[in-house]
Amino acid sequence: MFKKILIANRGEIAVRIARACRELGIQSVAIYSDADRQALHVRYADEAYYLGPSPARESYLCADKILAIARKCGADAIHPGYGFLAERADFAQACLDAGITFIGPKPSAIAAMGDKAVARATVAAAGVPVVPGTEGEGDLSDDQLLTIAPQIGFPLLIKATAGGGGKGMREVRSLEEMSALLRAARREAEAAFGDGNIYLEKLIPGARHIEFQILADHYGNIVHLGERECSIQRRHQKLVEESPSPLLAENPDLRARMGEVAVRAARAVGYVNAGTIEFLVDQAHNFYFLEMNTRLQVEHPVTEMVTGIDLVKEQILIAMGRPLRFTQEDVHLHGAAIECRINAEDPAHNFIPTIGQIRHLFTPAGPGVRLDSGIYAGYEITPYYDPLIAKLIVWGETRVEAIQRMRRALEELRIMGVQTNIPFHLSLMHTPRFIAGQYDTSFVDQHLVATQNGDEQTMAMLAAITAALAAHRQRPQKVTALSQPVRPASAWKWVGRWEFALR
Structure with missing residues (x-):
C-alpha cells in the first residue's frame, strides 16, 4: 500500500487525483509554479512544494526537480496525470531508477505506444489496421x-x-x-x-473519432471499458465527449470488433495500467488505429459515469500490484454520459484564450451532474497553461435525458470575470444534428463555428438591431417615469355619481 503519492501535474486533474488518494487513505503531495501558488490543487493536497517559475519548461516539465521533491517528501509513487511528463518514457524510467513507482505503463510500453510513429508500426505488425x-x-x-x-x-x-x-x-x-x-x-x-x-x-474526410478505454494489470489481464465518442472537435482538439457512441449504439457488432482490436493492440506491447486506443471510423464503417494514449484521458469521467468504475483508483491499485477486480464479462455500459470541456476562451472572437480573475462562480448540482475543476471565486487564470479550467459531466438513463440534463447544467454554471466557451456548448446541445448523433470530426469547424462567428457585416447589423430594440424598450419606461400619474376615481365614487345622476 502506498503511503504518499506525488501528483506531477496541476489544475483539475491534480484535484481529481488528490481526491482519489484521500478516499484510499493515501497522503497526496502537490507541486506548484509561481502562477499556481494559490491554485486549488495546492490547497487540497496534504503537502505542497514549490517547483519553479510559471512557464512549463521551467516547472512542470522539469523531471529532475520533480524527482528531487519526491525524494525529499518521501513519496512512494508519482502520478503524472495527463500532459506534461505523462507520456515520457525517460521520466517513467527515472522514477523506477529512483525507487519510486510510476503510476502508469512500463517505460517500454510508453516508448512503443507513446511515440505515435512507433505505435503505428507496432500495431500494424500485430495485424491492427492503421491510417x-x-x-x-x-x-x-x-x-x-x-x-x-x-x-x-x-x-x-x-x-x-x-x-x-x-x-x-x-x-x-x-x-x-x-x-x-x-x-x-x-x-x-x-x-x-x-x-x-x-x-x-x-486525413480521412467525414470520419468519426472513437476511442476505447483500456485497463491492464501485471498478470496479463486486459479489459476494455467500452467506447467514447470524441468527434466534436475544433481544430483537432476535443470539446465534447460522450459514452456510448451514437454510431456504435446502432452497430453492436462493430463495437465488439473494435473492442477486440483495442485489447489486441494493448497486448502487443505488454501494456499495464490505464490507456486509450483511438480509432477513426470512415463513412463505410471501416475503422483504423489512430494512436494510443499511454495515460489517463481528459475525458475519462464519461467512462466512469456509465461503468461505475473509478479509473484513478484502479490506476493506483494496479500500480500497487493488485490484479483487476473484474473481467470483460463484468463490464456493462449503463445509461449515457456527456462531458463538456469548459475552456477560458471567447467563442465570439474565434475562441481566443482569455485570462483574468474569476469574480463569481456558481456551480450546477442535482442528480447525474458532476463538475471536475480546479477553479474558485478569486482564482486567477494565467496565460501559461492550457485554457481548460473545468469539465462538466452529466449522466442520464438515455442519451436524450443526458442532453437535456447538460442543457440545464450549462445554464446553471456561471463563471463571471472571464469569457468561457459555455455559450458554444449550449448552442451545440440545441443543434438538431448533434441531438440526432449525426456528426463527424469536421462538424464544428464547418457548421457551428461559422454560424457563431458570422462575418463582420452580419455582426454589425445584429449589433445595430439589438441597440435599436433596447432603445425602443426603454423609451416607454422613461415617458412613464417623467409623466405625472393621475389617480383615477375609485369604483365606489363612480357608483355614487351614477346614483346621484339617476335622482
Whole structure:
C-alpha cells in the first residue's frame, strides 16, 4: 500500500487525483509554479512544494526537480496525470531508477505506444489496421517529410509523435504550404512536450473519432471499458465527449470488433495500467488505429459515469500490484454520459484564450451532474497553461435525458470575470444534428463555428438591431417615469355619481 503519492501535474486533474488518494487513505503531495501558488490543487493536497517559475519548461516539465521533491517528501509513487511528463518514457524510467513507482505503463510500453510513429508500426505488425501515413520508425527531417507527403496524398495531417490533445497538429492541403506548417508544428510540439519530432498521416474526410478505454494489470489481464465518442472537435482538439457512441449504439457488432482490436493492440506491447486506443471510423464503417494514449484521458469521467468504475483508483491499485477486480464479462455500459470541456476562451472572437480573475462562480448540482475543476471565486487564470479550467459531466438513463440534463447544467454554471466557451456548448446541445448523433470530426469547424462567428457585416447589423430594440424598450419606461400619474376615481365614487345622476 502506498503511503504518499506525488501528483506531477496541476489544475483539475491534480484535484481529481488528490481526491482519489484521500478516499484510499493515501497522503497526496502537490507541486506548484509561481502562477499556481494559490491554485486549488495546492490547497487540497496534504503537502505542497514549490517547483519553479510559471512557464512549463521551467516547472512542470522539469523531471529532475520533480524527482528531487519526491525524494525529499518521501513519496512512494508519482502520478503524472495527463500532459506534461505523462507520456515520457525517460521520466517513467527515472522514477523506477529512483525507487519510486510510476503510476502508469512500463517505460517500454510508453516508448512503443507513446511515440505515435512507433505505435503505428507496432500495431500494424500485430495485424491492427492503421491510417495510411508515415511508415517506419525514427525521426524524419522536414526534407524527408516533404518527399513522402505526395506519396501519401493530400489532404494530410502533421502530428507530434509525443503527447496529444491536438498540440503540434496541422492540417495540410498542398505541398506549397507544408514547409511553414512543419516548422510551426515542431515549435508547438517542442513547447508542449519537450519533443519536436513529428510524422504524417492521411486525413480521412467525414470520419468519426472513437476511442476505447483500456485497463491492464501485471498478470496479463486486459479489459476494455467500452467506447467514447470524441468527434466534436475544433481544430483537432476535443470539446465534447460522450459514452456510448451514437454510431456504435446502432452497430453492436462493430463495437465488439473494435473492442477486440483495442485489447489486441494493448497486448502487443505488454501494456499495464490505464490507456486509450483511438480509432477513426470512415463513412463505410471501416475503422483504423489512430494512436494510443499511454495515460489517463481528459475525458475519462464519461467512462466512469456509465461503468461505475473509478479509473484513478484502479490506476493506483494496479500500480500497487493488485490484479483487476473484474473481467470483460463484468463490464456493462449503463445509461449515457456527456462531458463538456469548459475552456477560458471567447467563442465570439474565434475562441481566443482569455485570462483574468474569476469574480463569481456558481456551480450546477442535482442528480447525474458532476463538475471536475480546479477553479474558485478569486482564482486567477494565467496565460501559461492550457485554457481548460473545468469539465462538466452529466449522466442520464438515455442519451436524450443526458442532453437535456447538460442543457440545464450549462445554464446553471456561471463563471463571471472571464469569457468561457459555455455559450458554444449550449448552442451545440440545441443543434438538431448533434441531438440526432449525426456528426463527424469536421462538424464544428464547418457548421457551428461559422454560424457563431458570422462575418463582420452580419455582426454589425445584429449589433445595430439589438441597440435599436433596447432603445425602443426603454423609451416607454422613461415617458412613464417623467409623466405625472393621475389617480383615477375609485369604483365606489363612480357608483355614487351614477346614483346621484339617476335622482
